[in-house]
Amino acid sequence: MKIPNLKVLFISLLLTVYCLLLTVSNAHAMHISEGILPLNWAVLWFVIAAPFVAYGLYRLKKVSFVDPSFKALVGLMAAVVFIISCMPVPVPTAGTCSHPCGTAISGILVGPGISVLVAAVALLIQALFIAHGGLSTWGANILSMGIMGSFAGFLTFRVLRSMKVNMAVSGFMAGLLADWATYFTTAVELASGIKGDTPFMPLFWKILIAFIPTQLPLGILEGAMTAGMVVLLYKKRPDLLVKMKVLKPEEAL
Amino acid sequence: MRIQNSKFKIQNLGIIILLLTAFCLLPPMISAGEKWSGVDESVIEKYANDHGREAKEPLINTDQGDLLLFVFLLAGVVGGFVGGYYWRTLTEKRKPFVPLSPGRLCRKSVHGSTGSPRTDKAN
Numbered sequence: 001m002k003i004p005n006l007k008v009l010f011i012s013l014l015l016t017v018y019c020l021l022l023t024v025s026n027a028h029a030m031h032i033s034e035g036i037l038p039l040n041w042a043v044l045w046f047v048i049a050a051p052f053v054a055y056g057l058y059r060l061k062k063v064s065f066v067d068p069s070f071k072a073l074v075g076l077m078a079a080v081v082f083i084i085s086c087m088p089v090p091v092p093t094a095g096t097c098s099h100p101c102g103t104a105i106s107g108i109l110v111g112p113g114i115s116v117l118v119a120a121v122a123l124l125i126q127a128l129f130i131a132h133g134g135l136s137t138w139g140a141n142i143l144s145m146g147i148m149g150s151f152a153g154f155l156t157f158r159v160l161r162s163m164k165v166n167m168a169v170s171g172f173m174a175g176l177l178a179d180w181a182t183y184f185t186t187a188v189e190l191a192s193g194i195k196g197d198t199p200f201m202p203l204f205w206k207i208l209i210a211f212i213p214t215q216l217p218l219g220i221l222e223g224a225m226t227a228g229m230v231v232l233l234y235k236k237r238p239d240l241l242v243k244m245k246v247l248k249p250e251e252a253l
Numbered sequence: 254m255r256i257q258n259s260k261f262k263i264q265n266l267g268i269i270i271l272l273l274t275a276f277c278l279l280p281p282m283i284s285a286g287e288k289w290s291g292v293d294e295s296v297i298e299k300y301a302n303d304h305g306r307e308a309k310e311p312l313i314n315t316d317q318g319d320l321l322l323f324v325f326l327l328a329g330v331v332g333g334f335v336g337g338y339y340w341r342t343l344t345e346k347r348k349p350f351v352p353l354s355p356g357r358l359c360r361k362s363v364h365g366s367t368g369s370p371r372t373d374k375a376n
Binding site: 031032034038088090097098125129135196198203210214 | 288289290291292293295296297298299300301304305306307308309310311312313314315316321324328336342
């Protein structure tokens with residue numbers, strides 16, 4: 001019994017040191033910064049995102065009315081999404097930094113509606129206090145990270161689980177596709193906002209291809225993180241997964 | 254026994270590979286400096302600048318001295334107090350149902366952590 005414990009301790013220590021060292025550099029985000037999008041586009045993305053945020057509020061109110069302790073879990077998920085989405089990860093293949101989104105795991109655990117709300121709160125705090133993203137681009141960032149990330153993660157996980165794919169693979173694919181969907185949407189938003197008189201598609205492909213060296217490996221990292229979290233919960237606290245309707249009670253046994 | 258030994262060997266090999274990868278990657282990361290710019294600069298702002306759009310200064314610029322630390326301190330204090338204050342709603346035990354009249358149920362305190370539905374408002 002001692003050998004596995006020592007190994008776990010050692011790997012945990014290593015990962016902790018690794019994470020601490022990563023935080024030494026300045027945090028960099030992929031969110032669209034303040035002033036990048038013209039006002040009309042910024043308003044359009046905000047109008048598209050607003051009903052999803054409202055639906056998230058409605059879902060939170062409804063679910064926490066039945067079970068007040070659910071609010072604490074949502075708070076915890078908000079903290080997780082906030083931290084993950086401003087955690088810079090250097091990607092040696094590209095020489096740049098970027099971050100995972102965290103909306104796949106929140107979409108899976110608390111549902112895509114509430115996950116959008118969680119992402120919106122995280123993005124607002126980041127825009128206000130740590131200059132990640134911006135207030136004028138809040139709607140665009142909610143759409144890419146909150147809505148697309150949450151729904152892509154949630155739907156991928158649910159579809160794969162319904163096809164009897166195991167928990168780890170479903171979690172991995174959910175994280176991977178949520179991350180890539182986020183950057184795909186960011187490329188759409190950016191290309192449509194800055195294109196001016198130039199055609200949309202060539203610029204869109206240019207931006208998307210520029211994201212690939214960083215986001216391809218980072219998507220794999222996000223997939224591994226999501227799979228790890230889901231599997232850990234499945235092994236240690238299956239009751240929580242049942243409570244959050246990720247598992248059926250008979251699957252938790 | 255042999256199978257167990259080979260499992261341990263594979264595990265050890267995995268750990269060694271992980272360690273080597275980490276140690277190979279860490280030094281350039283630590284001394285990376287400006288090389289490791291975020292994709293917001295290397296992709297988003299680059300293409301935006303090429304098309305005549307520039308990022309504006311943030312509304313609240315916390316990148317001045319220790320201001321960001323103060324903001325985190327403030328957030329920690331407020332978050333800590335709010336979390337501490339509402340912790341009781343999760344930990345206090347629910348009081349048992351008190352029947353008011355035949356067929357109607359209510360509870361003196363409805364906040365709790367057991368996960369059962371609130372029934373007082375429904376009645």
